[in-house]
Every structure is written in structure tokens, then in C-alpha cells.
Amino acid sequence: MAGLKLTDVAKSYGDVSVLKDINLDIDAGELIVFVGPSGCGKSTLLRMIAGLERITGGELQIDGQVVNDVPPAQRGIAMVFQSYALYPHMTVYDNMAFALKLAKMSKQEIDDAVRKAADILQLTPYLDRLPKALSGGQRQRVAIGRCIVRDPKVFLFDEPLSNLDAALRVATRLEIAQLKESMPDRTMIYVTHDQVEAMTLASRIVVLANKGISQVGTPLELYEKPRNEFVAQFIGSPAMNLFPGEITATGERTTIRLADDHGDIVSAYPSTAADMGKTVNVGVRPEDMHVSEDGTGYTGTVDVQENLGEVTLLFFVPDAPGKDPVIAKLPGIHRGLKGQTLHMTASPEKVHVFMDGTSLLYR
Amino acid sequence: MHPALQGLVTIIIGVGGCVGYFVLSNYLLDRFLLPARAFSAEQTAARRKLGTIFLFAIPSVLIAIGFLMTDALFSVQGFLWLVLAGALILGLWRLNDFVFGSGATTAGRNISRANMIRPWLFLLPAMVALGLYLTYPVFETFRLSFTQRIPGGYEFVGVDNYTQMMSEPKFWEAMRNNMLWLFVVPAMSTAMGLIVAQLTDRISWGNIAKMLIFMPMAISFVGASVIWKLMYDARPAEQDQIGVLNAIWVSFGGEPQQWLTLPIWNSFFLMVVLIWIQTGFAMVILSAALRGIPEETVEAAIVDGAGPFTIFFKIKVPQIMPTIVVVWTTITLTVLKVFDIVFAMTNGQWGTQVLANYMYDKLFRANDWGVGSAAAMVIMLLVTPILVMNVRNARREMK
Ligand SMILES: Nc1ncnc2c1ncn2[C@@H]1O[C@H](COP(=O)(O)OP(=O)(O)OP(=O)(O)O)[C@@H](O)[C@H]1O
Ligand SMILES: [Mg+2]
Numbered sequence: 001m002a003g004l005k006l007t008d009v010a011k012s013y014g015d016v017s018v019l020k021d022i023n024l025d026i027d028a029g030e031l032i033v034f035v036g037p038s039g040c041g042k043s044t045l046l047r048m049i050a051g052l053e054r055i056t057g058g059e060l061q062i063d064g065q066v067v068n069d070v071p072p073a074q075r076g077i078a079m080v081f082q083s084y085a086l087y088p089h090m091t092v093y094d095n096m097a098f099a100l101k102l103a104k105m106s107k108q109e110i111d112d113a114v115r116k117a118a119d120i121l122q123l124t125p126y127l128d129r130l131p132k133a134l135s136g137g138q139r140q141r142v143a144i145g146r147c148i149v150r151d152p153k154v155f156l157f158d159e160p161l162s163n164l165d166a167a168l169r170v171a172t173r174l175e176i177a178q179l180k181e182s183m184p185d186r187t188m189i190y191v192t193h194d195q196v197e198a199m200t201l202a203s204r205i206v207v208l209a210n211k212g213i214s215q216v217g218t219p220l221e222l223y224e225k226p227r228n229e230f231v232a233q234f235i236g237s238p239a240m241n242l243f244p245g246e247i248t249a250t251g252e253r254t255t256i257r258l259a260d261d262h263g264d265i266v267s268a269y270p271s272t273a274a275d276m277g278k279t280v281n282v283g284v285r286p287e288d289m290h291v292s293e294d295g296t297g298y299t300g301t302v303d304v305q306e307n308l309g310e311v312t313l314l315f316f317v318p319d320a321p322g323k324d325p326v327i328a329k330l331p332g333i334h335r336g337l338k339g340q341t342l343h344m345t346a347s348p349e350k351v352h353v354f355m356d357g358t359s360l361l362y363r
Numbered sequence: 364m365h366p367a368l369q370g371l372v373t374i375i376i377g378v379g380g381c382v383g384y385f386v387l388s389n390y391l392l393d394r395f396l397l398p399a400r401a402f403s404a405e406q407t408a409a410r411r412k413l414g415t416i417f418l419f420a421i422p423s424v425l426i427a428i429g430f431l432m433t434d435a436l437f438s439v440q441g442f443l444w445l446v447l448a449g450a451l452i453l454g455l456w457r458l459n460d461f462v463f464g465s466g467a468t469t470a471g472r473n474i475s476r477a478n479m480i481r482p483w484l485f486l487l488p489a490m491v492a493l494g495l496y497l498t499y500p501v502f503e504t505f506r507l508s509f510t511q512r513i514p515g516g517y518e519f520v521g522v523d524n525y526t527q528m529m530s531e532p533k534f535w536e537a538m539r540n541n542m543l544w545l546f547v548v549p550a551m552s553t554a555m556g557l558i559v560a561q562l563t564d565r566i567s568w569g570n571i572a573k574m575l576i577f578m579p580m581a582i583s584f585v586g587a588s589v590i591w592k593l594m595y596d597a598r599p600a601e602q603d604q605i606g607v608l609n610a611i612w613v614s615f616g617g618e619p620q621q622w623l624t625l626p627i628w629n630s631f632f633l634m635v636v637l638i639w640i641q642t643g644f645a646m647v648i649l650s651a652a653l654r655g656i657p658e659e660t661v662e663a664a665i666v667d668g669a670g671p672f673t674i675f676f677k678i679k680v681p682q683i684m685p686t687i688v689v690v691w692t693t694i695t696l697t698v699l700k701v702f703d704i705v706f707a708m709t710n711g712q713w714g715t716q717v718l719a720n721y722m723y724d725k726l727f728r729a730n731d732w733g734v735g736s737a738a739a740m741v742i743m744l745l746v747t748p749i750l751v752m753n754v755r756n757a758r759r760e761m762k
Contacts, residue, residue: 052662073668085659089681098677099667146663 002063002153010057031188033198036208042191078147079156086131093127117148155188225362243282263299267351283352286329289344297345305338397477404467418454508736524733537721549694556645577643584703591636595622626714652686692753
């Protein structure tokens with residue numbers, strides 16, 4: 001129904017530039033997740049879409065119409081705030097009905113809409129309560145209900161689950177996923193810190209960093225084909241290992257000699273003779289690493305071993321104190337690896353190569 | 364001694380006395396009465412005995428002193444009775460412990476007991492002072508309102524003072540004016556305070572505006588009355604007007620008016636003074652309350668399509684309603700007691716009498732202590748419900 005189009009959108013507070021060159025096409029019915037480190041401008045971007053924050057550059061279109069100067073209420077959006085932002089002096093019913101009353105809908109219409117939303121969110125028994133008499137999860141549902149009743153074209157969520165405890169977060173995450181499924185033509189934009197939320201909910205993820213968009217793609221695209229070191233390390237846990245090294249053999253496949261005598265690693269990246277001798281970073285996810293039979297690959301001594309049952313995490317002795325250790329995640333139980341020197345390798349398809357922070361494999 | 368030096372000495376004695384009292388009483392409590400250590404069963408029994416004897420000795424001594432001082436001031440006697448009652452209660456508590464208590468005591472029990480007593484140590488001076496200067500006068504005034512002064516003493520006259528007061532038109536004028544003040548001043552002060560708080564919140568010179576509006580709070584009522592008397596001042600028509608109101612009035616072609624003698628209007632001119640003072644108070648409290656409203660609820664309302672007026676009246680005001688009620692009632696209390704302004708500006712003439720000034724008239728001008736006390740009782744009767752409401756509200760706020 002309603003797509004969004006951001007063209008060169010920028011935000012600055014006075015001289016301080018917070019976001020710039022944001023170009024993004026969102027199709028109707030998508031669930032877009034904004035992720036990124038704290039302070040990268042996720043909330044700011046969301047609030048600009050909502051109309052709560054002035055857009056200082058570029059153009060925002062909702063449903064093909066430029067809405068830069070359209071007040072929030074007329075943009076066809078609804079927003080769930082991090083702290084719920086329920087009106088404390090109104091009952092659950094009035095909280096949900098407030099926007100409809102302002103829109104001068106008839107009593108009957110309002111009642112129908114509120115009761116329907118309450119039914120979907122299992123809030124019917126609480127309609128006469130004040131927000132302070134609700135649990136965190138119920139408050140969150142009221143906040144969502146306040147959006148649903150207005151039947152907006154675009155839903156905006158700013159870290160809606162961050163105030164809930166872990167168990168409730170999982171349950172509410174599922175509810176949001178179901179909600180989205182029941183409204184396939186509604187667009188949702190969702191801000192989160194939580195990778196799992198991003199990976200499970202998103203139809204596409206937008207990674208924000210350094211005042212701009214680092215990469216846009218489906219969750220698996222970001223996982224399998226990160227375009228740069230930042231996305232590579234941001235998606236996935238534990239984060240992808242990065243080894244500095246130098247290209248020593250080119251051709252159909254590329255061999256990279258890791259710095260500090262850590263051995264050689266082969267990547268499926270096809271290189272030319274011109275690439276010879278270039279310094280690059282090799283990226284391998286912990287879960288892609290396995291012990292090599294022939295003694296090739298990364299060579300390191302196991303510093304710490306964590307046995308989690310289903311997987312075993314190996315932390316290798318870092319090259320210098322304070323440096324991030326190389327981590328390997330081996331399936332199953334392995335006993336007594338601590339202190340051993342191992343050779344770890346990965347299948348060439350899983351070996352990423354970055355130059356100047358950018359992936360050579362997926363540009 | 365030089366008066367300034369005298370004042371200084373008084374302060375030193377007062378503050379030193381307070382500090383001394385708190386340090387010494389806590390020291391006694393922690394060192395001797397309930398030290399933070401364990402005692403064996405025998406030690407405990409001995410301590411119980413000693414404590415009980417000691418605490419019964421205090422009332423006996425006090426009773427003895429009381430007998431010796433029958434001629435002394437009533438207030439000192441009242442004070443003695445108060446201490447006596449307290450000591451007896453404490454003594455009975457000890458007696459109970461003495462009879463039924465047995466076995467050793469632990470350090471933990473002593474500490475928790477000491478901590479039960481400690482708040483009372485801190486409260487005691489305030490309670491005694493309040494009892495002496497507030498509770499006692501209330502009862503004494505109540506008694507006086509049923510008496511009449513006769514040469515050499517008092518006689519009981521029943522409700523005569525009240526019936527006499529009720530039959531005086533001046534009393535009903537004061538009642539009517541008080542009610543008028545009651546409706547106008549708190550409403551206007553709170554409303555203007557709220558508007559100013561909201562309007563000055565976002566503008567760059569808002570803090571300066573706030574400071575200017577708050578300043579009258581620092582002026583005494585009498586000082587403010589003098590200032591406003593000048594504002595309402597009238598000069599003969601041929602002279603220049605020094606009163607602002609008349610200057611404006613004359614410049615529009617009116618005759619100079621004696622504003623404070625115009626019936627009905629003059630009451631409102633007096634009210635303006637109090638509104639001028641109290642708006643600052645309302646503004647400061649309400650401005651803090653407005654700042655406490657979560658910004659996100661306002662943003663949610665914006666997204667919901669609310670305009671500035673809807674946001675103010677439907678989102679902001681309801682959220683600070685408890686504070687508004689407290690401000691309103693606090694100003695109401697001030698209004699019920701209003702005295703200085705009327706006293707200094709019209710002294711209740713030209714139909715501006717209020718209850719407090721009426722009481723003062725009776726008590727100190729006519730020397731009719733009976734009717735004066737009766738008027739005081741009426742004021743108290745009016746103030747009490749509002750006071751109770753205010754305290755309740757404040758308590759609910761704190762939860
Ligand atoms: N009024 C302001 N003036 C100047 N800078 C601001 C202002 N508001 C926000 N910023 C800056 O804008 C940047 C983005 O803030 P924003 O709240 O969008 O971050 P975020 O990605 O939502 O972070 P988080 O994950 O912690 O919520 C921050 O670096 C912040 O310091
Ligand atoms: Mg944020």
C-alpha cells in the first residue's frame with residue numbers, strides 16, 4: 001500500500017551533522033529493521049520519518065508524496081515509543097481512543113476499532129485500567145494497540161522491547177511477527193539494538209554507521225555477503241574474526257599469508273597478478289572455522305576454552321595484550337584443547353577478504 | 364550589650380543547643396541506653412531494673428516540680444504536663460519489658476530498638492515546640508471564645524460571643540469578602556502561574572521573565588501593599604497623577620478616582636496585590652511539574668494528531684493535576700489568612716473587611732477578646748478542611 005522513499009536525507013543539529021546521504025527505498029508491506037551502534041542515528045532517522053524531527057536535507061516520500069513538511073498526524077504513520085509513552089491519566093480504552101477522538105470519528109466507530117484492537121492484543125479485560133496498573137508487557141501491547149486502531153500505512157517502532165525482561169522480549173517479538181503477518185500490506189520500520197530481533201523480524205535490515213547507511217539487505221545477505229568490515233563484524237555473534245595479511249598467490253583462488261607467522265589461508269576470491277602483495281584483512285566467522293588436517297590455515301595456541309555442550313568456543317592467545325582474540329566455534333564437545341597449538345582453517349567460500357574496510361568479494 | 368551582638372549570641376545559643384541536644388541524646392541512647400552489643404541474662408535483668416526505676420523517677424520529680432510551680436506561667440506548666448505524659452508512657456513501656464522480659468539481649472535487638480527510638484529523639488523538639496506554640500493556643504483560644512473579660516478575670520458566657528458576632532453586619536461583610544477572595548485569588552494565581560509556566564518554557568528569555576514574575580514572592584505583604592497603594596494613588600485633578608492606574612485613566616479622559624474607596628471594586632484591587640505575589644509561587648511549582656511530564660507522551664500526542672491546545676489541556680494539565688490541586692489549596696490557605704494587605708491598604712474600610720482583619724480589630728483594638736477568639740475559631744474552622752485535603756494530597760504525591 002504505502003512505500004517510503006528517502007532521497008539524500010540528511011540531519012544536522014546546527015553545525016553537528018548526525019546523518020547524511022541516506023538513500024533508501026522501502027516497498028509497501030516490508031518490515032525494515034534499523035540496526036547500528038548506539039548513537040549512530042537510528043532514532044533520529046525514525047523520528048524524521050515520523051515527523052517529530054525536522055529533515056534538514058533531502059526528501060522523504062511516503063506513498064509517492066513528499067512529506068518533509070507534512071505534520072506527523074497527516075503522514076499516515078503511527079509510532080511505538082521505547083518507554084511506551086502511554087497517557088498516564090487515561091484508561092487503556094481512552095489511550096487507544098485518543099487519536100480517533102481527535103480525528104472526530106463517531107462513538108460507534110471508535111468503540112468498534114478499540115474493541116477489535118483490544119481483542120487482537122488480548123487487552124479486553126484491562127480496558128478500564130490505568131496504565132500504572134498494567135505490567136510492562138501489557139503496557140507495551142497498549143502502545144501497539146494505540147497504533148493499530150488508527151490503521152496507519154506505516155508503523156514505526158523505536159526499540160519497543162528494550163524495557164522488557166528477556167522472556168517477555170521473546171514472547172512479544174513473536175507477537176509482533178504475528179501482527180505483521182496479519183497485516184501483510186502494512187509497512188513497518190523497527191529500530192533495535194538486538195541482533196536476534198533484527199535477524200528474525202526483518203524482511204530487510206538497514207545497517208547504519210558513520211552517519212550513513214552501511215549496507216541494506218535481507219538478514220542472510222548481510223550474514224553471508226557483508227559488503228564491509230563493519231557489517232561483517234556487526235552481524236553475527238561472536239563477531240567475525242579479522243586477520244591482517246598479505247596476498248601471496250593469485251589466480252582462481254587467492255592465498256593470503258597472515259601477519260605474525262600465523263600461517264596461510266585460502267579464499268575463493270579470484271584475483272589477478274596485480275593483486276599480488278597487497279595487504280588485506282581476512283574475515284572468517286568463528287562458526288566457519290574448523291581444525292585442518294594438513295596443518296595449513298591459522299596457527300594459534302588455545303588460551304581459553306568454553307564448553308557450552310552443543311558448541312565449544314576456543315579463544316586463541318592474542319598477538320598483543322588487549323587485542324581481540326581469535327575465536328573459533330566448533331560444533332559438539334571437544335575435551336582438553338586448552339594450551340594446545342592448533343591449525344584452524346575454513347572452506348574458501350567462507351573466507352572473506354577486505355581491503356581498506358571494503359569487501360573484495362561482495363562489492 | 365549591642366542588639367546585633369545579642370542576636371548573634373542568641374543564634375549561637377540556639378544552634379548550639381540544637382546540635383548539643385541531638386549529639387548528646389543520640390550519644391546517651393547509643394552508649395548507655397541501648398549500646399550495640401550483647402548482654403548476658405543477669406546484665407540484662409539489672410539493666411531492666413535500673414531503667415524502670417529511672418523512668419518512674421522522672422515523673423515523680425516532675426510532679427514535685429509541678430507542685431512547687433503552681434503559680435508559674437501556664438505555658439511552663441503545660442510543657443511539664445507534656446513531658447510528664449511522655450515519661451509515664453516510656454515508664455510503662457519499660458515496666459512491661461521489666462515484667463515480661465527475660466533472658467539475654469543480643470546486639471541486633473539493641474540496635475533495632477535504638478533505631479526505633481531515634482526518630483522520636485529527632486522529632487521531640489519539634490513536637491514540643493508545636494504543642495507549645497500551636498496546639499495549646501488553639502485550645503486556649505477555643506476556651507477564650509466562650510468567655511468574656513470582666514474586671515479582674517474572665518467569666519463563662521456560653522455562645523454569646525458567637526451570637527453577638529453573627530449579628531454584626533461587619534462580620535458578614537468580612538465573610539462575604541473572604542469567600543470572594545477565596546474564589547478569585549487561588550483561581551487567578553494558579554491559572555496565570557500555569558499559563559506563564561507554559562509560555563516561558565521554550566523561549567530564550569523565559570528564565571528572565573520567570574525571575575521577574577517570581578520576584579514579588581520575596582517582598583513582604585506589607586511592602587507589596589505600600590507599592591500597590593502608590594499604584595492606586597490619586598491626586599487632585601489639576602495635579603500630575605503619580606498613581607499608574609489614575610495616570611492611565613486620566614490620559615483616557617477620566618476623572619481621577621480614589622480606587623480603594625469604590626465599593627466592590629476596591630476588594631478586587633486588593634486581590635490584585637495577592638495575585639501579583641502568588642502567581643510567582645504557582646509558576647515555579649507548576650513549571651517544575653510541567654518539566655516532569657515525559658516528553659514522549661507529548662510526542663505521542665503529536666503523532667496522534669493533537670494540536671497545541673489539545674496537548675496542553677488534555678495531556679499536560681491532567682498529568683500535573685495533583686500539583687495544581689496542591690498549589691490551589693496552598694494559595695487558598697494563604698487567602699483565608701489574608702490580613703496584612705487589607706490592614707495596610709484600607710484597614711477594612713469601604714467594604715473591604717476580611718475575617719483576619721476583623722479578628723484583629725476585635726482582639727487588639729476593641730480589646731474584646733471573646734469575640735476576637737470566636738472570629739479566630741471561625742477562620743480555623745474554614746482552614747482545617749482545606750489543610751487536611753492538602754496534606755492528603757501531598758502524601759499521595761509522595762507515594
Ligand atoms: N539535540 C541534539 N543536538 C545535537 N546532537 C544530537 C541531538 N539529539 C541527538 N543528537 C546526536 O545524534 C546522534 C544520534 O542520536 P540517536 O538518538 O538517533 O541515536 P540512536 O542510534 O538512536 O542511539 P541509541 O541506540 O543509543 O538509541 C547522537 O550521536 C546524538 O548525540
Ligand atoms: Mg535510540
